[in-house]
Amino acid sequence: MLTKFPTSYAITPLAGRVTASVTRLPSSDHRILLKKRAWLHKYTVLVPPDLKTRGVPNPAGATLVFAQEEAGTAICLSPNGVLLTCSHCVAETEQELSWDKQHWLLFASGDVVAAKTIAWDAKRDLALMIITSASQSSFPHIRLSSSAPKLRASLLCVGHPGSEDLEASIPGVQTNYDTLVLSKGRFRGLAAGQDPQDNQEIGALMHDCWTYWGHSGAPLVDANTGCLVGVHSSWDEDTGMRRGIPWQALSSFLEEVDGSGQRLPEGWKWYQQ
Template identity: 30%
Template sequence: MGGVDPAALVEAELRTLRVLARYYAFIGKRWTVTAGTRSAFDDARGAIVRALPAELAEAVDEASLTALAEGLTADGRLASGALPVTRPSDPAPAPARAERRAPPADNPYLHKVDDAISDPTIRAAIRGVQPAAVKLGGGSGVNLAPEGLVLTNAHVAKDVGAAYTVLFPDGRTFPGRAVAIDHELDLALVALTGAAGLPVAPVSRRAPRVGDFVAAIGQPGTSTPDGQPTGYQRFHVSTGKIRGFLDDPLGDQSLGRTKHDAWTYWGHSGSPLFDRRGAIVALHNSWDSTTAMRHAVTWQAIVHFLAAHDARYTQR
């Protein structure tokens, strides 16, 4: 009895992916592609990619759908050299040297990643982005650009023009000023002064799913609301999972519309939630006192906000 030809299966998957990519390109030429639409297409692409051999899956997963529309042939083959690693529609990436720079040797908090995460692959990914987590004001944030552009919550940054001192895990501090605020989405950007070559963390290219691993890196308060010391240290690392979503990912985020169960405390507002690859999938901002569930600003809101303010950032 004959078996299934693996090569034929791969070609069939690539033909399906080509149809998906061409439909995405068709939409993009006629209308604005919203974050929700992009997420739906990325989910469909992800299902196809998971059925491909590892090396091919990696190449396909790094390419834009627009590039795939041109780089896949009608008979289910990959045109040689047709898939750029960086998606043409994405914001310009940071210089490679900035993203690959080794964490500074005097980062006294890096061991917290090792303490919290046992899986070696995930641990390496989170170690790579921990240097981009920051403390500012009474909250947390994450740096997106080598020249210093920190993403945090609007209720942390308060108002456009507000000044802050931003602390990195290696002890360096930079003055910063809030340059963009969206109180409905509870998101803000703080631009740093006198910074260059800073460690950055990428934003995920797709929305998280229920059950996905997340790691939060933030700044739990050193005292309780009534003034008692907590003993918590800066740049705390906690892990958990995505537990669900509230409706309307671009709606009001005063109670974040992504639910998760990574441990947080006062001061964690603005903490990035990283997936197992070290990409930002949400930004912690609140908790529901009736359920004790932690909540975070959605990936869709983050991508929408960054695009609205022409922010420079990398994606993974």
């Protein structure tokens, strides 16, 4: 795991309009950000109606989409703005990794934030970012489960399917999928013989929630507790089984970050469990 922790955990206020001069994104990417924000402002992600009656937190509120096209999904782990995603959503290789790069993301509410990478683990396929600029100082978040899910446990996945059909015979065919989608499925166990800490080629966790290009980094949530038990990362092209980073890798990754000895502001937490 590679890390570069900040010297300050302060969040710069993001006041006024989020213009291209603020994001410094290419004009095409900034237009995509505005399009995604408009959709998120207009629509609400549909969740199973029994979640609220059972007192299970809605995982959609803590889910974020990257501003650029087909860029992936992330999940907030702390009210302080700690974000978890796949390492390949941030950089495909160590050579491509830039600690100074500012990533723009949107919460399900449509709120825009900027974040920088502080931990990157290619083997586990996990990356941690912290929000550096936002219009608020506290954020909706999800708790990490205290244990791995049981076989066939009901799961929820909230992710950002890409807008272009990459399986079409000609380029440019649009999928017309919503910006953020919740799907249901079950935990199908871990891949036989695969180290749960090694998800570099394909995720060790198996599940059957619906996903598409752009779902990488999407939270896999225990539908009975609302807690995070995995992160979607890939799929098996031979079987169609969806793959992800299992709880064992998430827990170890976050424990290593938490145990790094960083001096944190009072009350500040990397994640909640």
